[in-house]
Amino acid sequence: MKKIRLSKSLKDNIITYGIVILAYIIVQIMVSSGNMSSLMQGLLVPLCVYVILAVSLNLTVGILGELSLGHAGFMCVGAFTGAFFSKCMEDVITIGLLRFILAILIGGISAAVIGFLIGMPVLRLKGDYLAIVTLAFGEIIKNIVNVLYIGKDSNGLHISMKDSLSLGLEPDGKVIINGAQGITGTPKDSTFTIGVILIIITLIIVLNLIHSRDGRAIMAIRDNLIAAESIGINITKYKLMAFSISASLAGIAGVLYSHNLNSLMATPKNFGYNMSIMILVFVVLGGIGNIRGSIIAAVVLTLLPELLRGLSNYRMLIYAIVLIVMMLFNWSPKLVELRKRFSPRRLLNKTREVQ
């Protein structure tokens, strides 16, 4: 009995990793054989970013069971700290890959720290209240970054919240973060391969966490807070753990995002609540708590608008219809029942029973 269960979750995980690796191989073949348009090639890194974001948000929404609408804020933290680091170290560390790995670590850690700090007060709230407050924090992060000026000269770093002139830089200094204009000229270190490696690292962290003592505690809190407390599970600790890991992974996605762009700005479109809600849509459509579903939903919903570009005006209409249909397919009780009846696993079991 025990063995079957272990191998079942293991099998599930292997399928998830398999899908990612298979997709990577197919894309590599298509690129090398010239079967992929440059437009699609440009979408590959953003795809990885969205997949990591969706998986990491699923840790908060699906596993911890708390609705967070500020996920783009953590991505923003990662994007800017990572890009800032790369810009500062551009001349010091000349090996691109090493610098990028360090940038990823720094982006992840700073997002985790911010996640921890925000989580401490916010995770005392529940449900809608938590959602609204996280949304507000996400916006605050974005707006702070928008008025942040940081420059570097021979004296070190200068920080201002007013404008670039008040930094008082020496003639040899340069402005790294220029307020609303953000960071320009970040080294373009992100590649699809690194993106896929980061997806796999994200999956390892999230899936292994879920199937461990800590993951069990986190899910116990989700299922019944009072009972979890009564058996001695430290609620605050595990809520913060899940929230910070989720934020940290979003930060890593942010680093990947920022190193794919020439100019990084904190606009409502990329780091605002629109983005947070889009990530939430991936999670909800893919199935709350279903990691593989998040990946698939993120890929489908990112590619769809691009694939439908030919239909110009009807593009967003079809996108909306697909959203509704997917939602019904995943969540309507009747359809869920129907799907279960015709699922290959069940049919397989049936034939086995007959034998």
Next chain:
Amino acid sequence: MAALLEVKNLGISFGGLRAVDDFDVSIKKGQLYGLIGPNGAGKTTVFNLLTGVYKPSEGIIKLDGVNITGLKTIEINKAGIARTFQNIRLFKELTVLDNVKAGLHNHYKYSTVEGILRLPGYFKTEKAMNERAMELLKVFELDEEANLLASNLPYGKQRKLEIARALATEPKLLLLDEPAAGMNPNETIELMNTIRFVRDNFDMTILLIEHDMKLVSGICEELTVLNFGRILAQGETSAVLNDPQVITAYLGE
């Protein structure tokens, strides 16, 4: 024999309402103790006070000689009190096995890093956890259902699983809040046997709230009767149940 649980002068008010007043009880090690009373008498409030869900306005709670008054729920659980709930509170989306393993949380440990990187400590501890959890499930005849989701268990088994989960935390004192609620007579008899079995085989001290008089008179050695938050009668089961005051409180004039 020394008392395992010693409660003195316990009380709490909610606004103007005196929910529990001047509550004393002393439970010996290995005893099966009953807490009964009409609806709204404050029985569950007493449980919530004992487990730190509410902070008492006055009074002292001592477990095994240690003062645990005012501690947080998780600290009280670590000190050795585990409970079940009147309305079942299982981890519904976890398997039966994982419910019990969650109960083992503080007794089998490995770090987060070991868990994420799947270091040897993870496999070793998880294996030990699985074995211990299966042992507990066998006691409650739930081992066949180990891989079901807890929410898919029939009602009677859910009650049992809750007890198994509470026992997994290795308590000194087990609080059962209406364990027989919603059970048919056969299930109740089975439950009585289970409770006795737990007491005998786990050296457990059990305090239970119950309305089912057959269960109470069948297994409890001593009783406390609460009425309007105050103790109405206390002592040996047969004596208490024949107390005219108790009969009046339950049946009316």
